[in-house]
Structures are given as C-alpha cells and as structure tokens.
Amino acid sequence: MHWHDVAQRLFPQGHDVAAEGDLLAGNGVCGATTFAVIGSTYHAEIGVELALAMAQRVLATMREHPERPILFLIDTQGQRLARRDELLGINRYMAHLAKCVEVARSRGHRVLALVYDQALSGGFLASGMMADLCAALPEAEIRVMNLPAMARITRLPEERLRALAKTSPVFAPGAINYVQMGAIDALWDGDLAAHLAAALRGAASRDSRRDEGAARGGRKLAAPIAHRAAVE
16 A cells, blocks of 8 residues: 555544655644654665664654654565665664664653555564554565575475465464564554554553464464563
8 A cells, every 4th residue: 555545544634744765754643643654665675874864753753742652654675685784784773763762762752653565574673663562454564584585594495484384473474474473463454543543542561562472372482481581
C-alpha cells in the first residue's frame, strides 16, 4: 500500500506528512492527538544519511513538541549493503537512531510503529522494533532474510528450510508469523485510525515480546530462558 493512502486512513483529521526522497516526515492528527510521523518509503535502504535524518527528526520532536507521541511508518528493504556505509560505520548510525528513540521514550514520548509495506533486517530493528508497540498491515512483508539467502548462509538445502517454515514461524516470512513470535503486536485492518488510537492507549510500558511469543506458541524458549537467567 502507498504511504499516502496509509496516512489518510491513520489521520482522518488531517496530516502534513511528506516524502523527502526515501524519508517520511510530518505530523498527523488522530482524534484529539497529534502524532509526529517518521519513516521510510519506496522500499528504502537505510544508509547512513537516512538513519541520521530519522534520528534528527526524533531529536527535533523532543525539542519542539515535548511528549508528543511518535509513529514510525516502516517500508524498508533493510540496511544498505554498501562498502561506503560500512566504512562510515553504519552500525553506529543505526545505534544512534535507536538511542534517540530510547531517549524520547524516557522523556515521555510514546513510540508506536506500523509496517505498511516491507520490513527487513537492520533497517527495521532500529526503528519499528524499538517501538512500545509495533503493528503491521496484513499484506506487509516482514523477514530477516529470504529463504534462498538463508540457505546460502546456513548451508542447509532450501527445500529443508521451506519445510521448516511450514512448522516454525522463525523460518517463515510474513507478518502473521511475526505476530505469532510476539515481534508484531497485531495486524491492523479496516479502521486504521481506531487501531492507532487504541494502540496509544494500550501500548505496554515494558517489553512483553518474549511473553507474547510464548503465549502464541511461536517463540517458546525465550521467555523461560530469560526468567531462569534473571533468578539464577
């Protein structure tokens, strides 16, 4: 789905969200609440420039609109796989973005995210996965890497991985599998504005993804292992 259609459905009271290259930025009104909107579009590769631009928008929101909720709109093919970005330290730019999100949260900004098209690997981790609540549209594509690439890395036959993907959401792409693992809170369909308002009211103040994954049967070991590590 195009970002403009998503913004219209999220903010029926109006918005000024605009694309500047691959960067989405602006504000939108849902009910009585104004959201700062930050994100990416056109299946963006998150390189050093885009990571820094998104971080700057988070910092500007803290400075100019204290405690305004932040909504990340996610459409990314992951971090840019370029020698230049690696030499410039793309990992540090990603870390800077994640730190800015955490500082915003500590200063009273609720942080939500919506995967409206595509979300892959590192470009997703430093934005959507940093949110208090991350949702997705039903048709969104979410994965760490595709199965052919996973086969090359793990040296397991692709047929074997496809078989595993039928029984384990860890191996399977698709938004519904990430819901089962607890990484995505829910799929939003229909009235997106109502979903957004409810998410702002109901977003957890603690990271419950391990518990959700265990309850939904998609990530069975993370929660009990974390509990054992905490008490032993």
